[in-house]
Amino acid sequence: MSSYPSSPSPSCLVPQLLVALLQRRRFDATLRPSPAFRGFSPSSIAAALAAIPRLLLPRSPCRLCPQRPFPSPSSAPNRRLVAAFTLAFLSWSHSDANPCRPPLTEAPLRAAALSLVRAHAFPTLFHLLRVHGPLVSTAALTDVIRALGEEGLPRHALAAFHRARQFHCSPDAQCYNTLLAALCRNGHFKEARFLLDQMERPGSRCSPDSYTYTVLISWYCRIGVETGCRKAARRRIYEAGRLFRRMGEKGLEPDVVTYNCLINGLCKTYRVERAHDLFDEMLRKGCAPNRVTYNSFVRYYSVVNEVDKAVKWMREMVARGHGGATSSTYTPIIHSLCESGRISEARQFIIEMAESGHLPREHTYKLVKDAIEEAHEVALPAELCQSIDDGIKERFQQDVIGLYTKQRII
Structure with a gap:
């Protein structure tokens, strides 16, 4: 420069x-x-x-x-x-x-x-890339495909991908994976599977890697969980499981992200036995689980009102050195304890949470305080309450300042 x-x-x-x-x-x-x-x-x-x-x-x-x-x-x-x-x-x-x-x-x-x-402005976009084709790199084309996917325009993302030759580009694995993510995030799973089949054919320009399957599995699980219909959700998770097995048949090893996506989807569709099998498989293969893995089980057992098992999973995570409990770990346990009427235990957990440096959400904090008052339990320490109140107020101010700054920029 x-x-x-x-x-x-x-x-x-x-x-x-x-x-x-x-x-x-x-x-x-x-x-x-x-x-x-x-x-x-x-x-x-x-x-x-x-x-x-x-x-x-x-x-x-x-x-x-x-x-x-x-x-x-x-x-x-x-x-x-x-x-x-x-x-x-x-x-x-x-x-x-x-x-x-x-x-x-x-x-x-x-x-x-x-x-x-x-x-x-898609005609203008494609004309610009075609005229300046020698300057268009594969990374630039990948960014365009990603942006089109984020705009909710998977058809145009496909069009940009298929025009790569006009732009003097040769798509690589990252470009394929970005297109797969753009298709999946907008619900175009049929086109995504067709693209995967093309990648798997002998002599393909780009063979799928571990990340390719992880992209598909994660979006199948994510869209499946967000689907209101339980039958449709289970079908998406089933397809994710098929891709997971297909990944192993290709000799590709899943990483912790792949396992986490599938375990979370299984827990949220109440197939916890299969999630346990995957967790055991992780340990056998030497793939260390992390906090995200354990949080999936903690949330599941909290939702089904088996809070003792949720606590056991949290303690086991810390004991094995696979991560530390955070607010996302404590919150479902505290809510489940309050719903079960175990107010004194909920009180202990929110104290433990605050003392470990994790600020509870305002809703969680208010839920525990109201439950303690109704059950006539021992109130939270005044110093702790003051610390939590100050932290919540400071977080709210930061959120407001951040929103105001973003609005001014826009």
Whole structure:
């Protein structure tokens, strides 16, 4: 970056770009910076391009929900603005109007492509990638496919993947895995299985690896658990189990993430015996379980009101050195104890939780306090209550500040 000694940092450029966007200033040859300006660096241009959709569009709803969102009519004009500003700024930053203009590199092109994805300007996106094909790397194409999946557009992700040859790209394992995740997160399991079958064929350009199967298993379990119908949920978990066995037949060893996904899905669909078998298999194969593994069993036994077994799993996790109990471990146990009327034990656990440095959620804390008052049990220590109250208040303030900051950025 020595060619751009006086180039502004991205943090300085983005506010300037925001002013230009608000003033609706045209990015053309008539828009010239001051004579002392030495030009933008590729990283500054990329940061500015990435800021355009962040400044003009709300956060994508599909990042929070795996279901495909319905487009908001009010967002259409903003999307057109994002596409127009992206192309205009990219063209202007590499034109004669920009003194000491840098050559177009992969970073600005990738940022522009991701901005066009957020704008849903797909003909423009594919045209841009095709025209600048030599600059499009496989990693850039993978990022585009990932962004399309997060936007809830699996069909367009498939289209980008199948146009890889036009962009002078050769998809690798990461690109395939990203496409599989994009299809699965939007419920397109049939297309994902078809893609997996293509990868498994002899002579395929890219054979599936452990991560490929883990992606499919995790999404089968995740979507299956979120399905309201128990029959549909069990079918998804069954398909995940088939993929798990198929993985072993291919000679691929599952890791702790693969086991955790399947164990969690089995526990949430009340197939705890099979989950126990997988846990024992982990230990036999030398794959050490972690806190996520144990928490699946803790939650299951807390839900089915076998809280003593939940406590046993938590103690066993600590004794074996597989992890420490956190708020996600204590919370289901405390709730189950309160529902069972074992208030004194719930009181002890919330004290243990707070003393180990884990702040309970406000709902959990209030539940225990109300239960203690109704049962006329010994109240929580005043010093402990003050510490928890202060911690909850501080966490709330941090959440509000974070939300306010994000709204100002958007």
